[in-house]
Amino acid sequence: MELMVLLNALVTRLLFVLHSLIGVWRVTAVKKEPKYWLLALLNLLLCLETGLTLKFKQGRGYKWFSPAIFLYLICTVPSLWLLEIHHGTQYCGNEPGAVQVNVSNQDFNQSRESSHGSEGTDHHIIQTAKVFVNQLSTICESVWTLALHQTFLLLLVVGRWLLPIGVEITRDQLSQLLLMFVGTAADILEFASETLEIEDVRKNYVLINAILAVWTWSMLQFPLDLAVQHIGCKSSASAGRIPSLLLCRYSAELWNIGVSLFIQDGPFFIVRSILMGHFRIFNQMLVFFTAKNVLVVILQLYRLAVITLDFRATVVQKSRKGEVSCCPCEPYAARAHAIGHQENEMKEFVAVPPKEESQALSED
DSSP states (O other), X not given: OOHHHHHHHHHHHHHHHHHHHHHHHHHHHHHTOGGGGGGGGGHHHHHHHHHHHHHHSTTOOOSSBOHHHHHHHXXXXXXXXXXXXXXXXXXXXXXXXXXXXXXXXXXXXXXXXXXXXXXXXXXXXXXXXXHHHHHHHHSOHHHHHHHHHHHHHHHHHHHHHHSOOOTTSOHHHHHHHHHHHHHHHHHHHHHHHHHHTOHHHHTOHHHXXXXXXXXXXXXXXXXXXXXXXXXXXXXXXXXXXXXXXXXXXXXXXXXXXXXXXXXSHHHHHXXXXXXXXXXXXXXXXXXXXXXXXXXXXXXHHHHHXXXXXXXXXXXXXXXXXXXXXXXXXXXXXXHHHHHHHHHHHHHHHHHSOOHHHHHHHHHO
């Protein structure tokens, strides 16, 4: 097993576990009940997945699915649910960060003075760590929750980048996937922060649960790699089945359209429409993002229509030429390889003259 592959696999999962434990710590501090530390046991699933991946896959990833990302979701999402449902009861000023920095610096100076002449450097480090942890606990709950949301989405993107890839996905496909994840994460963060910050939403327990359910549903696209990988197509198995041919030719595009319509922009549009239509909640940002979701849904439906019409035209054209048995969804690389092989054969045929012509040339 390569050292870098092993290191990336272990470090990434360690970051996942650390972030999950911070979320559990915040839930325990907010609820003031030690029983919520039991949520940390969910990380045992991630530890089990790490051992199995190192043993059977030599640390590398799987095709179309990332178990580490999926288990990270399982470990972290319950803590964010509890924090959002509880919501911050502390008062947060306009500039909470500046206040906390001033107080923490004062406490650090006091701890340095008290430990300078008594017990030395070790005691000073311990006291400084205690002061730092105490100051983190005094930050208001809403700031903590938003920070956990932001770091959660950032770790999903960075973690997917650091995790070793399998043989089925290339570096080019991974770069495309990461760019898509960045845009997706920003949209999901906007949905969660923008809707849950509305005061009328905070007063409705059912609305909070519904928004969190849609948010959780949208997170399920991160463990999947179908957005950049095409499904293999065999002409003998899929000949005569138009839906199968369409799926194997445009699998990545159809997956992107399906994610937008059924996992992200479609559900986001439904939630925001309910907020405005049924609960009469209006603000500038809510109207803007609702219009944005409508535009994306319309463009995705337009893209689906263009793909379908293009595929239908290709099938009709091939049927008229008598090429019905040829699968129109062969990968581009395979088709290019076949064309290149035919061109090489043609060059060899032209370069080697027939036997009769060669004999005539030798007699002359």
